[in-house]
Amino acid sequence: MNRHYACITFDFDAMSGLVARGLTTPTPVSRGEFGAVALPRILDLLKRYDIKASFFIPGVVIGTYPRECEQILAYGHEIGHHGWTHVPPANLTPEQEEDGLIRGIEKIRELTGAAPRGYRSPSWDLSTYTVELLLRHGFLYESSMMGNDHEPYRVRQGDVVSVDEPMQFGKPTPLIELPISWTLDDFPHFEYLRVGQSLAPGLQNASGVLENWVNDFEYMRQTCDWGILTYTCHPYVIGRGHRMIMLDKLLKSLQEKGAQFITLEQAARMYDERSLFHA
Numbered sequence: 001m002n003r004h005y006a007c008i009t010f011d012f013d014a015m016s017g018l019v020a021r022g023l024t025t026p027t028p029v030s031r032g033e034f035g036a037v038a039l040p041r042i043l044d045l046l047k048r049y050d051i052k053a054s055f056f057i058p059g060v061v062i063g064t065y066p067r068e069c070e071q072i073l074a075y076g077h078e079i080g081h082h083g084w085t086h087v088p089p090a091n092l093t094p095e096q097e098e099d100g101l102i103r104g105i106e107k108i109r110e111l112t113g114a115a116p117r118g119y120r121s122p123s124w125d126l127s128t129y130t131v132e133l134l135l136r137h138g139f140l141y142e143s144s145m146m147g148n149d150h151e152p153y154r155v156r157q158g159d160v161v162s163v164d165e166p167m168q169f170g171k172p173t174p175l176i177e178l179p180i181s182w183t184l185d186d187f188p189h190f191e192y193l194r195v196g197q198s199l200a201p202g203l204q205n206a207s208g209v210l211e212n213w214v215n216d217f218e219y220m221r222q223t224c225d226w227g228i229l230t231y232t233c234h235p236y237v238i239g240r241g242h243r244m245i246m247l248d249k250l251l252k253s254l255q256e257k258g259a260q261f262i263t264l265e266q267a268a269r270m271y272d273e274r275s276l277f278h279a
């Protein structure tokens with residue numbers, strides 16, 4: 001029997017992503033603050049479709065919005081690790097990275113009563129140490145890489161990357177990758193962002209993005225019997241009116257196409273059973 005899964009995921013960054021880019025003045029802070037306003041809309045929409053989603057939350061945001069995070073949990077959604085701050089691991093020292101990882105795990109444990117099973121790096125940029133740290137701290141899966149579209153895989157360790165020599169691939173580890181893509185992330189399509197001399201224009205028409213997102217699921221359905229497609233949204237981005245209408249239409253279209261909605265943790269466990277790890 002064909003199985004096509006969709007994982008609806010949210011990175012509840014609030015202002016942490018903007019603050020990590022040095023945007024600490026009142027207006028960018030308020031921009032992230034809107035995430036807490038949008039959250040109840042999103043939780044209601046997911047409930048209407050009876051969908052359990054995965055929410056990745058930086059430790060500082062759990063501390064800023066404890067009640068909102070309890071709400072996410074009360075609706076039955078998964079809570080995953082998204083750093084202590086929103087500074088990407090690639091910009092941290094190994095000590096800072098491990099310290100943040102541990103602090104984030106403890107903050108989630110306070111909230112949910114258990115350590116998170118999944119990790120997603122802020123701004124999708126792992127350091128060369130991240131995989132080792134995730135294995136050391138007992139993570140089952142991670143979701144920040146783009147090496148496949150709708151098929152999970154095992155994360156490698158020990159790659160040797162050089163500009164002028166062929167790539168040397170390392171060995172697979174037990175850590176499961178649930179791949180993502182910027183094309184299936186709301187942020188680059190929709191957010192107008194100016195930092196220093198760089199400008200991300202965003203502000204795309206939501207109907208065009210919707211068409212792409214539905215077609216990626218359709219392509220998976222047409223080309224394989226089994227697959228998992230992961231969508232990534234941010235409450236302060238997707239929570240605007242026309243985008244909420246888009247999200248509603250997306251869930252409806254996926255449902256009509258026979259999608260089964262699961263959390264990333266469920267997806268990782270399913271893949272783990274299907275593709276046993278051999279060292």
Ligand SMILES: [Zn+2]
Nearest residue numbers: 011013122123
């Ligand atoms: Zn984020």
